[in-house]
Amino acid sequence: MEIILKNGDKLNVEVGTTCAKAASAISDGLARAAVAAKVNGKLVDLCTVLNDGDKLEIVTLKDKEGLEVYRHTCSHVLAQAVKTVFPTCNLAIGPVIDNGFYYDIDFKTPITQDDFVKIETEMAKIIKSNIAIKRFELPRDEAIQLMTKYNEKYKVELINDLPEDSVISFYKQGSFTDLCRGPHLPSTGKIKAFKLVSIAGAYWRGDEKKKMLTRIYGVAFATKDEMKAYFEMMEEAKKRDHIRIGKEMKLFALLNEGKGFPFFLPNGMVLKNTLVDYWRDLHKREGYVEIQTPIILTRNLWENSGHWEHYKDNMYTTKIDGEDCAVKPMNCPGGMLVYKLEPHSYKDLPLRVAEMGLVHRHEKSGQLHGLFRVRCFTQDDAHIFMLPEQITDEIKGVVRLTDKIYKQFGFKYKVELSTRPEDSMGSAEDWDLATSALQKALDEMNIEYEINEGDGAFYGPKIDFHLQDSIGRTWQCGTIQLDFQMPQRFDLEYVGEDGKKHRPIMIHRAIFGSIERFIGILIEHFAGKFPLWLAPKQVKILPITDRTSEYADKVCAALKEQGIRAEVDARSEKIGYKIREAKMEKVPYVLVVGDKEAEEGTVNVNKRGVEEKYSATLDEFVETAVKEIAQKINF
RNA sequence: GCUGCUAUGGCUCAGCAGGUAGAGCACGUCCUUGGUAAGGACGAGGUCACCGGUUCAAAUCCGGUUAGCAGCUCCA
DSSP, rough: OOOTTTTEEEEOOOOOOOOHHHHHHHOHHHHHHHEEEEETTEEETOOOOTTTTOOEEEEEETTTHHHHHHHHHHHHHHHHHHHHHHHTTTEEEOETTEEEEEEEEEEESOOGGGGGGHHHHHHHHHHHTTEEEEEEEEHHHHHHHHHHHOOHHHHHHHHHHSSSOOOOOEEEEEEEEEEEEOOOOGGGGGGOOEEHHHHEEEEEOOOSSSSSEEEEEEEEEESSHHHHHHHHHHHHHHHHHHHHHHHHHHOEEGGGGTTTEEEEEEHHHHHHHHHHHHHHHHHHHHHHOOOOOOEEEHHHHHHHHHHHHHHHGGGEEEEEEEEEEOOOOOOOHHHHHHHHHHOOBBGSSSSEEEEEEEEOOOGGGGGTTTTBBBBBEEEEEEEEEOOGGHHHHHHHHHHHHHHHHHHHHHHHOEEEEEEOOOOOOOHHHHHHHHHHHHHHHHTTOOOOEETTTOOSSSTTTTTEEEEHHHHHSSEEEEEEEEEEHHHTTTTTOEEOOSSEEEEEEEEEEEEEEEEEHHHEEEHHHHHTTOOTOSSOOEEEEESSSGGGGOOOOOOOOHHHHHHOOOOOSSSSOOHHHHHHHHHEEEEEOEEEEEHHHHHTTTTEETTTSSSSOOOEEEHHHHHHHHHHHHHTTOO
């Protein structure tokens, strides 16, 4: 019979030939590198028997799928090892993740990281024995019988929940058999580099109400070198951790006295204010007006907006003169009240109303994390009130503005479209209309996005922008939410061309999302090496001897005159020492001034990240610095 | 909130097996005025997160509380 290879070549093989055998017929090198195969586009085990006319593709560890198969087998080796070391435990599930794998296991007595040595030793033994991995399939009742025999209650539950027509397959390696869809490596000996890294709790089936199992995380790579490179990269990434840099650079403080409420220190305030100034300038140009609404408003208002019903557990409440009040978790109801203060004409729309709003949300204690997740933060919020025919253009405008701002910092981002959640308000028609409006804007702008089913706000669907932190976790920053509900609830209206009253449509949007979170991401993105326009300390002037400290003061004054954040380090320390300190502070420009410079009216410029130093007149340096700040050049 | 781990001078960390604390950096004083990533000497600074228990004796062992970290769940 004949099979077709990836490159289109045809190969004659005997009936009953496996993928592995076919691979070795193509080339010995490829056969040895093979870890799985793709038959007619479907990923399968190497032992899969080919049929006449099948299209065969060999998968190696160089392929993404190949590495996944490899990591998947690692998780099974982990399971086998754990079963050997702790025979009474019950296995749940063990999938592949970025860089590795995990397995959720129900232990009779809790284990700790100290047990990793035992487990890893057992895994190494399994790998060394190079046990063949065999697939077999069973009908449902036999599958349940088998897993019941092994006392694997979680597996029985999984089998019971599989759809009627699904194939129930098992993989057997030695005495160990596990329910699995596969595919797997042909034998355990192919695993070259793995390590167990951490242990954590995880709810069975991701449900908070179900039992918490123990999850063992591991990483696995095709070679030991790749694994080493991974650990080195993780070490580097940890050095970028915003909590650590925030402390080192005295940007902010997290204190026991205010759990989830960060303190901003002078350096951090420079960052925050600079971002706000940039934001405000940009929004003025984009036709926004700015308001500020109160932090505490009556409970009545929150009931009216629907927040009370959907969100009261996360709101801080208080009583003022006997009246129930709540601290705002969002700015919109305040914005609605402002809209209602006066009648609006269709000629006024779109109305773009921005607010740097300080909101408070009672996040559960375990969710708090540095500046990424806090209980009090500043939203760069805006509400856009508009006519139905303005929806697409307004959304596009916000997407463009978001892109512009993210690009300014050199961020790459991911876009998600979140649709109607279960717990939501409003009619299906409104939701469809709103969702397709968002989708239309994204499609027309040729923006790639993922759909996040059921993850919208309770009042409307949304477009979310996600940025990545230094160890690859993503955080939602920007958001554009289309809302038909608030205008209705607050009975907003405008007078149309026809002289009749109509309901405006509203967008909620934020670009930084939370200034605090955005600052956290900025810190990690730049590893604390902020571009000149953002740097808390922009220029440091270092006199070589006490003789030149007067000239240093003069240079500093000239820079301050131009609004540049400059300071002199006049301590009687050696120049090398002062340079080292300034560099560790990540100051963009360090100016060294000695007798020569004082005499010539120049400065010796040390630019961060640049080995060569150069001499410039004071005026020349001021000019370049002013220009770099004004143009917000990143370096 | 749940599971696990952690908590020692301003910072980064030692303190292995219980006998009332150490280092480096930072800080202060003095000497050194030195041309591009750490000059030298001396000094000050900690009831070892908090509360309780075991013990003749607890930073060290046990329990609880608080806070942080990793993950889970949640995030209008």
